[in-house]
Amino acid sequence: MPKHGSVFSAMLQEFEGAARILDLDPGIWQILTHPKRQIVVSCPIQRDNGQIEVFTGYRVQYNITLGPAKGGIRYHPGVTLDEVTALAAWMTWKCAVAQVPFGGGKGGIICDPTTMSKRELEALTRRYTAEIIDAIGPEKDVPAPDVNTDAQIMAWFMDTYSMHVGHTATAVVTGKPVEMGGSLGRREATGRGVMIIARESARHLGFELKGSTVAVQGFGNVGSIGAELMHAEGAKIVAATDWKGGVHNPKGLDMPALLAWAAEHKTVAGFPGSEPITNDQLFALDVDVLVPAALENQITAENQASIKAKMVIEGANGPTTPDAHHALHKRGVFVVPDILANAGGVTTSYFEWVQDRHGYFWSEKEVNERLEVKMVEAFDAVLKTAKKHNVDMRTAAYIVAINRVATVTRMRGMYA
Secondary structure, eight states: OOOTTOHHHHHHHHHHHHHHHHTOOHHHHHHHTSOSEEEEEEEEEEOTTSOEEEEEEEEEEEEOSSSSEEEEEEEETTOOHHHHHHHHHHHHHHHHHHTOSOEEEEEEEEOOGGGSOHHHHHHHHHHHHHHTGGGOBTTTEEEEEOTTOOHHHHHHHHHHHHHHHTSOOGGGOSSOOGGGTOOTTHHHHHHHHHHHHHHHHHHHHTOOSTTOEEEEEOOSHHHHHHHHHHHHTTOEEEEEEETTEEEEOTTOOOHHHHHHHHHHHSSSTTOTTOEEOOHHHHHTSOOSEEEEOSSSSOBOTTTGGGOOOSEEEOOSSSOBOHHHHHHHHHTTOEEEOHHHHTTHHHHHHHHHHHHHHHTOOOOHHHHHHHHHHHHHHHHHHHHHHHHHHTOOHHHHHHHHHHHHHHHHHHHHOOOO
């Protein structure tokens, strides 16, 4: 069992509450709380200065009952096996909630990509791909971008895999450049999903996104696009923070200008026409919608009491600790969990995988329309379950997900 306070133990707490309500069979419980496979590899590369450095990489395939493992690869100094395992578990539940035929996987390399040249990043990506190549493939495990990885990293990953298998295998990863089999709408998909869930949540609570106030923690791909699309729906984005600082304007930030500023300066900090703000101050703002879209464990038992938002839409993976979530729910804050709120990314990754395997590609309009349908269906299923069992949305999302995976596990039976 992971040590207390680990990311994986937080996932297990969330799992347990739903599993008890489901009266889950003890044997199925055992299966669903253990990762199927944890891979640890050493990735030696030659740095630009000629020295050899060995990086540690992980790939965890948590559960593949519903289909191939699916999940991103992150490059970050703080990557741990515990974190990657928890994220792979969350991917299992996320795919099940979204009703896409994937299991859960996740990968990571302990490195600081900000100190690495493009050549070094390519060498590291190709070596990592080669080290885990026996465990991946379009029908085994399909990686994607995550923290500090992007379409270029996926292009190198796909090329390395293709060189090994002797043919171009576009479906081995998602989040690729559109020119080489990526899907239109994929880059915006997670942020678009956040917007759709925020819109549906607002309607459930009796107000419209149009005219509402929004604060966004984390202005990367998910946070910035989510903010941009909510602004397009008529919401007022009053605050945003990132790794370098934050900005606040109670009258609403000029989103087109802020996006241009962030693209140029690689941070929102210093944006003209705004006041500086910290994450703690952002969490304490009296807004309708709070979107944590940074890293794990940002909303804790210590800072949750300051949150005044009507609803929290989790753009990041695991941004709220279990204790903080229970306290927020008790106070009447409507929290939509990550496994539902940010499932737009994996849903459109599924669309990309389908398009690659068929060799036929959809228009961006088709992609967005299909995403809209899947996200609204998933939200409705979770909300219906929450009402049925009189539980919060996180517990309801886990009930939906665990029930789907457990049902197929029972149907498939035990291989021995």
